[in-house]
Amino acid sequence: MGGNVTETTGDVPPPESSSPPTPTFPPDNSGNRVVWLMGLILAILVLALLIGFVGVLRHWFALHTGTLHGGPDLYYNFWSGFGSDLGEATLISAVCVGVYTGVRKVNCHTKGCWRIGHHPLQGTPYILCRHHHPDVPNHGATHEHILNQHQKFKREKEAVKTP
Numbered sequence: 001m002g003g004n005v006t007e008t009t010g011d012v013p014p015p016e017s018s019s020p021p022t023p024t025f026p027p028d029n030s031g032n033r034v035v036w037l038m039g040l041i042l043a044i045l046v047l048a049l050l051i052g053f054v055g056v057l058r059h060w061f062a063l064h065t066g067t068l069h070g071g072p073d074l075y076y077n078f079w080s081g082f083g084s085d086l087g088e089a090t091l092i093s094a095v096c097v098g099v100y101t102g103v104r105k106v107n108c109h110t111k112g113c114w115r116i117g118h119h120p121l122q123g124t125p126y127i128l129c130r131h132h133h134p135d136v137p138n139h140g141a142t143h144e145h146i147l148n149q150h151q152k153f154k155r156e157k158e159a160v161k162t163p
């Protein structure tokens with residue numbers, strides 16, 4: 001019977017599972033924000049295309065009314081009109097994506113925190129800024145304090161070695 005097959009595969013899922021893979025990012029990660037950003041870029045591109053369509057219509061109108069050859073060359077009106085808009089839109093989109101990706105990569109993983117994250121939190125995949133990391137002082141540390149911590153670490157290591 002066919003029902004038997006589905007029951008036996010319940011315990012051990014096959015390598016190629018038909019169910020969607022679980023997202024690799026926790027719920028409060030930036031995954032949703034990236035999707036949102038992609039939608040925004042798509043909207044900008046659609047808007048640019050719409051402007052371009054209007055521009056083409058005007059171009060056609062200008063061509064057939066004899067007002068086109070007012071510039072240095074045939075495409076002067078295009079590049080000074082919609083053409084420059086398209087270049088600008090592309091440039092702005094590229095810069096936005098670049099900055100966003102760069103910031104998302106280096107900043108603190110705490111939601112809504114835009115500080116640069118330097119300190120990985122042990123036992124978690126997160127990298128936090130000194131403000132959100134529990135073991136990093138907020139207002140810097142004296143050299144003495146740092147050396148004390150280092151000495152403490154060394155002593156603990158020795159204690160583990162010699163039972």
Ligand SMILES: [Zn+2]
Pocket residue numbers: 108109110113114115128129130131132
């Ligand atoms: Zn933070």
